[in-house]
Amino acid sequence: MLSGKLPNLIGKLKKLEYLGLSANLFDGEVSELFNGRSNFFKAEMGNSSSLSHLYLDNNKLTGTLPKSLGQLSVLEEFSISHNRLEGVVTESHFSELTQLRVFVASGNNLTLKVSENWIPPFQAMYIYIAGWNIGPLFPMWLQTQKMITQVDISDGGIQGEVPTWFWNLSSQIKLLNLSHNQFVGEVPIISTPAWSVGNGDGHWLIYLGSNKFSGPLPLISTNVTELDLSNNSFSKGLSNFLCEGKNESYKLEILILGEIYLSEEIPDCWINWPNLRVLILRDNNLIGGIPRSMKVLSNLQSLDFRRNRLNGPFPSSLGNCKKLHKIDLAENEFVGKLPSWLGLRFPTLVVLILPSNKFNGELPQELCHLKDLQILDLANNTFIGIIPRCISNFSAMVKEKTEVEDFELNYSYYPGDLIESAMVMTKGNMYQYDTILVLFASMDMSSNYLSGHIPISLTRLEGLRSFNFSKNNLTGGIPNGIGDMKTLESIDLSENQLYGQIPQSFSSLFTLSYLNLSDNNLSGMIPLSTQLQSFDPTSFQGNNLCGLPLLVNCSSGGKTPNLEYEEDENDKDEVDWFYISMAIGFALSFWGVCGSLLFKRSWRHAYFRFLDRSWEWLLAKAPIC
Numbered sequence: 001m002l003s004g005k006l007p008n009l010i011g012k013l014k015k016l017e018y019l020g021l022s023a024n025l026f027d028g029e030v031s032e033l034f035n036g037r038s039n040f041f042k043a044e045m046g047n048s049s050s051l052s053h054l055y056l057d058n059n060k061l062t063g064t065l066p067k068s069l070g071q072l073s074v075l076e077e078f079s080i081s082h083n084r085l086e087g088v089v090t091e092s093h094f095s096e097l098t099q100l101r102v103f104v105a106s107g108n109n110l111t112l113k114v115s116e117n118w119i120p121p122f123q124a125m126y127i128y129i130a131g132w133n134i135g136p137l138f139p140m141w142l143q144t145q146k147m148i149t150q151v152d153i154s155d156g157g158i159q160g161e162v163p164t165w166f167w168n169l170s171s172q173i174k175l176l177n178l179s180h181n182q183f184v185g186e187v188p189i190i191s192t193p194a195w196s197v198g199n200g201d202g203h204w205l206i207y208l209g210s211n212k213f214s215g216p217l218p219l220i221s222t223n224v225t226e227l228d229l230s231n232n233s234f235s236k237g238l239s240n241f242l243c244e245g246k247n248e249s250y251k252l253e254i255l256i257l258g259e260i261y262l263s264e265e266i267p268d269c270w271i272n273w274p275n276l277r278v279l280i281l282r283d284n285n286l287i288g289g290i291p292r293s294m295k296v297l298s299n300l301q302s303l304d305f306r307r308n309r310l311n312g313p314f315p316s317s318l319g320n321c322k323k324l325h326k327i328d329l330a331e332n333e334f335v336g337k338l339p340s341w342l343g344l345r346f347p348t349l350v351v352l353i354l355p356s357n358k359f360n361g362e363l364p365q366e367l368c369h370l371k372d373l374q375i376l377d378l379a380n381n382t383f384i385g386i387i388p389r390c391i392s393n394f395s396a397m398v399k400e401k402t403e404v405e406d407f408e409l410n411y412s413y414y415p416g417d418l419i420e421s422a423m424v425m426t427k428g429n430m431y432q433y434d435t436i437l438v439l440f441a442s443m444d445m446s447s448n449y450l451s452g453h454i455p456i457s458l459t460r461l462e463g464l465r466s467f468n469f470s471k472n473n474l475t476g477g478i479p480n481g482i483g484d485m486k487t488l489e490s491i492d493l494s495e496n497q498l499y500g501q502i503p504q505s506f507s508s509l510f511t512l513s514y515l516n517l518s519d520n521n522l523s524g525m526i527p528l529s530t531q532l533q534s535f536d537p538t539s540f541q542g543n544n545l546c547g548l549p550l551l552v553n554c555s556s557g558g559k560t561p562n563l564e565y566e567e568d569e570n571d572k573d574e575v576d577w578f579y580i581s582m583a584i585g586f587a588l589s590f591w592g593v594c595g596s597l598l599f600k601r602s603w604r605h606a607y608f609r610f611l612d613r614s615w616e617w618l619l620a621k622a623p624i625c
Helices: 008-012 031-035 040-048 067-071 140-144 164-172 238-243 292-296 316-320 365-369 389-393 456-460 480-484 504-508 569-599 601-621
Strands: 003-005 018-020 025-027 053-055 077-079 086-089 102-104 109-112 126-128 150-152 159-161 175-177 182-186 204-207 212-216 224-228 233-236 254-256 278-280 302-304 309-312 326-328 333-336 351-353 358-362 375-377 382-386 422-426 429-433 442-444 449-453 466-468 473-475 490-492 514-516 521-525 544-546
Touching (some): 140 164, 292 316, 365 389, 422 466, 456 480
Parallel strands (some): 018 053, 077 102, 102 126, 175 204, 182 212, 224 254, 254 278, 302 326, 333 358, 358 382, 449 473
Antiparallel strands (some): 422 429
16 A cells, blocks of 8 residues: 555556556545646646556545546546545546546535536446535536446536436446435436346346425335435335335345335235345334345345334244345334344344333343344343343453454445444443444343343453443342453443452453443442543442442542641640540549458558548538428
């Protein structure tokens, strides 16, 4: 991997046709390559340039596109995506690019300003300008591109309806990305050319998510491979969408229908969709149970039904989906016990998210067979019994991951468009993990009725970054080994019945940024460390703890010190010795007198004669009534 400024020596190269500098760390202004000291493109090559392929993508280049780019008359492919370019791009930047077929410049802060009637000099096949400021009007110049097969104008600030001519043109487009704009209106049938159906011609990818499309869900051709309609206003049509082609077998592999206001039952006609790998129906208002026909989805890898009103037991139809990496059924109304086969039929399951349902019963021991599990969330249900001791079998949580391995959970044929994500409660807040999901390990069993001790086997999960067992009925002490889990960032054991001291090893948790041990029966001194003393006192309240950050002095017997006046230690010693010496003096005087009377007879007789004479004198002096 190269870094630094773009090399000026390339100006000495003659007849250069191909230049690839992608995926390095080159910085500085891109104009240095075009108009710098080498004057490479402007002076040396000009209109007679032989450069046909130029790749500068995935660097750190700054500045704006120089207008001299438009003089590269034989340039066919140009890629400068994912840099830090900014500024305005006009018609002059393309003035002589008659041979241009591939223009890839997404991921820059550029603005396209061309006339409404502009006719580009090229006939491009690929145009990727995602993230550019293109709108608010639809780019009419696309109508002139008769060879176009891939278009990405997502996140372009475009408003209004998509022109009819473009929907007609889109039948030849194999990659269409209009997402993250403000398009309105209905979406017609999404079709592919008749010649493409059934002949296995590549992948057809359609992304229309995060707009304002409305009406019923559009029907699609059987050849579409990926479809994203999420975050729109399609309020009906799921049954027609899934069940229209009763005798057809669709090639669709990725279907994203999240947050589109659907409020119906999931239809029982999944037999037509055997190739599905990703199914996302989250954030709708779907009701009823999971249909049995979903058992045909043997290729399913990711299932997300979060935040609906689905009910019934854990869906048995999923038992045949043995390739699943992720199951997210959070915030529904599922009931009953977790089946034992849940831990046996998903050998590659990485994410299991079931919080905020009505699951109950004891946690099956078979869960511990999920060796690849990294995210386990069972919070806010009514589980009882103990935390299984075998959780140390979650081998993916045992060792800290520091590098993204081959298993990146990236499903899309369009690089980087759909990476697996998971909503995780950690550090007291909800976070979404996607690109670093494979590096994160978390366990949440909070807000249940779990009892017994925290299993010592938990401390073997040294790759765990967050665990939350709060709001249960756990007893016993905190295992000493937790302080040896060096990657922990978040611990929540609040609102249990834990007792004993906080392990001294907690002082070595240097990565810890969130801790809540409140409302238990813990006692003793809070271990001293930079981390623990930096937490808010509420992290330790509701216990019998002392020491910073609490205002309870461990040497005062657990009493809060008087901050206005504290007695000097020497004064305390002086008062103590006064009372001690007075007690000793009294004892010596008492036994000195009484001991003499007890052992000396003449003193004893003299003492009693003295008492008799004193009594007679008092009687003589006393007045007679």
